[in-house]
Amino acid sequence: MAAPDTGTVYRADCPSRPILDQIADKWSMMAMAVLAEPRRFNDIKRRLEGVTQRVLTQTLRRLERNGMIVRRVLPTSPVGVEYSLTPLGESLREPFGRLYDWTVAHTGEIHESQQRYDKRLRAEES
């Protein structure tokens, strides 16, 4: 199976660790999905309902630094900026998509588990 060998990974020097830190967060995953086609800043912002300008900027900067997306300034007036996926970023959409599909498929199960857990906790506290 695809999962890592549990004997050798997840030490402090495991190369996957800093990378997961950089890309495995909510907004990065959403931004990558939305960037299936090139989009401009405010377009992305509108689609990621709830994200603030500050956080979106930081997210896009980090994705750019890690080679997932490219930032292109358009020669318009006023200036426009278009973001698009690199081949590297494109290749990440597949594993991300798997994860997304999984969450959608198991949403109900998870919510039920949460409610059972919270109920049990409240019962113990009484």
Next chain:
Amino acid sequence: MAAPDTGTVYRADCPSRPILDQIADKWSMMAMAVLAEPRRFNDIKRRLEGVTQRVLTQTLRRLERNGMIVRRVLPTSPVGVEYSLTPLGESLREPFGRLYDWTVAHTGEIHESQQRYDKRLRAEES
């Protein structure tokens, strides 16, 4: 392809959002991988080099609440606690494994991109 439709997802009420918030973090992913076989608290802690007791406890609690793992108190002295994956948690290892494999495969590319980015940034500041 497996990725979500960019026209309809990532709204505030998209069911994937709170779930990704809960599971798509570094320590959760590492803990899930390490729990390929049932393990006790301090065993997990040793394998996740760098994690503190506090953070590991919080991580395991959240995974338990979301139905990914079960916590079993062993009738030993002193008490032992064993964590193991539920079927739901087991099913998550596959998409997680894909993501892990991806990070390992592209570590080099990402580091190069980071260095190019940082270098370019320093050049502009001067």
Next chain:
DNA sequence: CGGAATCCGATTGGATACTG
């Protein structure tokens, strides 16, 4: 052994105002 509780510095993130 496997936590819970507390303290506290560091980081995050929202709101707001300003800019080329």
Next chain:
DNA sequence: CAGTATCCAATCGGATTCCG
């Protein structure tokens, strides 16, 4: 339009101590 800058509140997380 696409940011940057600043302020500030909340959260996170490390270290330490105590407990059944």
